[in-house]
Amino acid sequence: MGAQLPGIVLTxxxxxxxxxxxxxxxxxxxxxxxxRGETEGVSGNYDAMLGDxxxxxxxxxxxxxxxxxxxxxxxxxxxIQPLLLNNATVAALAALAPLxxxxxxxxxxxxxxxxxxxxxxPQVGCFDTAFHHSMDDTxxxxxxxxxxxxxxxxxYGFHGLSYEYIAGRLREIAPAQAGGRIIxxxxxxxxxxxxxxxGRSVDTTMSFTPxxxxxxxxxxxALDPGVLLYLMQARGMDAAELQDxxxxxxxLLGVSGISGDMRQLLASRDVKAAEAIxxxxxxxAREIGALSASLGGLDGVVFTGGIGENSADVRxxxxxRMGWLGLTLDAAANGTGAIRISxxxxxxxxxxxxxxxxxxxxxxxxxxxx
Numbered sequence: 001m002g003a004q005l006p007g008i009v010l011t012x013x014x015x016x017x018x019x020x021x022x023x024x025x026x027x028x029x030x031x032x033x034x035x036r037g038e039t040e041g042v043s044g045n046y047d048a049m050l051g052d053x054x055x056x057x058x059x060x061x062x063x064x065x066x067x068x069x070x071x072x073x074x075x076x077x078x079x080i081q082p083l084l085l086n087n088a089t090v091a092a093l094a095a096l097a098p099l100x101x102x103x104x105x106x107x108x109x110x111x112x113x114x115x116x117x118x119x120x121x122p123q124v125g126c127f128d129t130a131f132h133h134s135m136d137d138t139x140x141x142x143x144x145x146x147x148x149x150x151x152x153x154x155x156y157g158f159h160g161l162s163y164e165y166i167a168g169r170l171r172e173i174a175p176a177q178a179g180g181r182i183i184x185x186x187x188x189x190x191x192x193x194x195x196x197x198x199g200r201s202v203d204t205t206m207s208f209t210p211x212x213x214x215x216x217x218x219x220x221x222a223l224d225p226g227v228l229l230y231l232m233q234a235r236g237m238d239a240a241e242l243q244d245x246x247x248x249x250x251x252l253l254g255v256s257g258i259s260g261d262m263r264q265l266l267a268s269r270d271v272k273a274a275e276a277i278x279x280x281x282x283x284x285a286r287e288i289g290a291l292s293a294s295l296g297g298l299d300g301v302v303f304t305g306g307i308g309e310n311s312a313d314v315r316x317x318x319x320x321r322m323g324w325l326g327l328t329l330d331a332a333a334n335g336t337g338a339i340r341i342s343x344x345x346x347x348x349x350x351x352x353x354x355x356x357x358x359x360x361x362x363x364x365x366x367x368x369x370x
Contacts, residue, residue, distance in 0.1 A: 007370040008034075008064050010057055011361040012050075013072040014110035016102050017042055021053050023060050024362035033358070035060045042106070046113035054117060068122040070365030071111055072161060072357060074103035074210065076127025077152065082364040085111055085123040093125065099156075099209045102247055122369040126361045131160030134200040139294065142208075155207035159186045159194070161357040166302055167199040169353055173339060177349055180299035183291050185284060186355065187314065188305035189217035189260065193284070195291040203294035205287050211246055214287060215280045217260030220250035222283075252276045262307050262314065281314065285321035298325050300349035303341075309354050315341065319350065 013020040022036035037056060039049055057066060071085070075096040083089060090111055097104040111123055132155075140155045142148075163184055170178040182196040191214040195203040205213025205222075215221045223246075231237045237245070253260035256276035258268060265273040292298040301322075303315050312335045319329045326347030334341040334352070342350035 007366050008061060008067050009362050009365045009370065010053075010066060010069045011072070011358045011365070012053075012069060012110050012114075013357070013361075014046070014106045015042065016106055019046075019049055019053070019110070020358075021056075022358045022362070023057060024359070024366075025064070033362075036358070046109050047116065050110065050113050050117055066121065068124060068365050068369035069114060069118075070124045070126055070361040071107060072128065072361055073107045073125045074128045074158060075100040075156070076125070076129045077156075079125070079127055080130050080133040082124050082126045082130070082368055084368060085125045089125065100158075101243060103210070124361075124365040124368050126161060126364050128158045128160045129156040131164045132157030132194075132201045132204055135202055135204070139203045153208060155204075157192075157194070157201065157204035158206040158210045159190070159192050159204075160201070161360045162186050162304060162355040163194045163196070163201060163204075165356050165360045166304055166353055167196055169356075170302065170351070171199065173353070174300075174349070174351070177300050181292075181295040181297050182300045182302060183288055183295070183298065184302045184304060185288070185308050185318070186305040187214075187284065187303065187308035187311075190219070191216045191221075191280075191284070191305065191307070193287050193291055195294050197295055203291055205291075215255075215276075215283050216251045217262075218248050218251045218253045220246055220254065252280060255279055262311060266311065266313060277314070277317070281317040281321065284318050288318070288322060289325070292325060298327075298348055300351070301327065303350070303352045304355040309352055315352065322348075 008023065008025040011022045011024065017040065019039045019042055023034040024032065025034050073093060077092065077096050090108055093104065094108055114121070114123060135157065142154060144153060163186065166184050170182065179198045184194045184196060186192050190210060192204060192206040193214065194201050211219055213221050228242060231242060251260055252262065252265060256265055256272045258270060258273050259265060265277055288301065303309065307314055315334055316329060319327055327350060328343040328346040329350065330341055330343040339351050339353060341352050342348065
């Protein structure tokens with residue numbers, strides 16, 4: 001690379017325990033990943049951490065200038081497109097922190113720290129919620145008084161950057177099927193499903209916060225709100241205790257008592273580990289059925305995310321519950337890392353496709369500030 005290359009962008013995904021970063025620029029007439037890295041054990045000192053990341057960036061620029069930085073921001077509220085970040089937009093996004101307490105404060109702390117380190121460098125926010133703004137009002141509405149809906153209490157959906165990537169990737173590898181009725185299963189430590197019709201979100205399992213929907217690593221997923229009332233009234237739990245319970249002590253970890261890591265549970269012989277996996281599979285299959293109703297049928301399923309991409313056993317267990325929908329797995333393909341994993345005779349297609357949220361962030365950042 002030389003200094004003449006334009007459009008070099010850095011992407012940042014600041015989480016509660018790690019900072020992931022990647023550098024993108026022109027490679028062979030298209031935007032490609034130049035390098036990537038990750039820092040574990042995030043302690044909140046983003047000034048020092050991002051100073052190290054900027055030094056790492058300089059090592060990979062080869063004399064070219066950094067054009068902009070793109071951030072994954074989990075909750076975008078009413079923002080439906082990526083946008084340049086400034087004091088006003090950051091303040092608006094900070095007000096959404098109670099809706100994504102594990103993610104939003106860290107996402108924005110990285111923005112603030114970078115603004116101090118490089119005040120003239122454009123920063124772009126890319127939102128996990130934006131992709132789901134194509135859902136209609138019925139799919140976004142809770143059964144609550146309209147005054148609450150007017151104050152922005154509604155279903156937003158998350159993992160949108162991943163779903164946006166998968167929708168585009170599906171058009172590349174299976175264009176004849178990509179416009180159909182597709183359910184994407186983003187299964188990782190955070191897990192959700194999205195129903196796509198013609199590549200657009202029509203329904204999803206996460207809603208007002210990333211707590212809803214599927215059982216996750218340490219989050220319970222969909223829960224009768226009466227449980228929360230009971231825990232408050234009969235057990236005396238306050239908001240902080242409930243937040244810790246729902247975000248950090250439930251899900252696979254809570255049910256198994258062993259771990260929230262699916263890999264450890266699959267390797268365990270403890271019956272509680274098996275029960276946690278079975279609950280994860282059951283809830284995923286049940287919600288696939290529900291989203292099939294939202295779509296009016298089902299043409300294909302895509303598995304992605306850390307578990308969805310890498311665990312043939314979990315994919316097989318979910319598909320085993322989907323025979324009534326017409327999905328039959330090709331066991332050999334599923335076990336060998338193939339992209340298409342459905343049998344030739346299957347009426348419903350199935351794929352296992354790695355996601356790439358960083359590439360989506362880079363593309364939007366280049367379009368807006370490149």
